[in-house]
Amino acid sequence: MNAKRNDSPHSYGSNFTLVDAHEIQNEEYEELPELTDEMIPRGTLQDGEQPIDSVDKLISLKLPTAVIERWQATGPDWQKRMIDLLSKI
Numbered sequence: 001m002n003a004k005r006n007d008s009p010h011s012y013g014s015n016f017t018l019v020d021a022h023e024i025q026n027e028e029y030e031e032l033p034e035l036t037d038e039m040i041p042r043g044t045l046q047d048g049e050q051p052i053d054s055v056d057k058l059i060s061l062k063l064p065t066a067v068i069e070r071w072q073a074t075g076p077d078w079q080k081r082m083i084d085l086l087s088k089i
Contacts, residue, residue, distance in 0.1 A: 071078045 071082055074081065
């Protein structure tokens with residue numbers, strides 16, 4: 001099923017149909033600062049609010065179901081906490 005953004009059950013307080021229909025005008029570009037060569041080296045890649053300082057490698061790891069369930073029971077961001085703990089070893 002192909003759901004459209006504005007078909008979401010969540011309400012974000014935005015009218016996505018209106019946003020999608022908006023065509024950027026030339027004067028709107030005047031609001032943006034000019035990107036210079038000096039700015040490029042100062043830039044950082046971001047994933048949401050977190051800077052991306054290294055590339056993660058995807059691996060496959062087989063763990064007992066009970067271990068995974070215990071980590072998941074610790075709540076959201078359990079993978080991050082697992083990574084933090086493994087990074088200390």
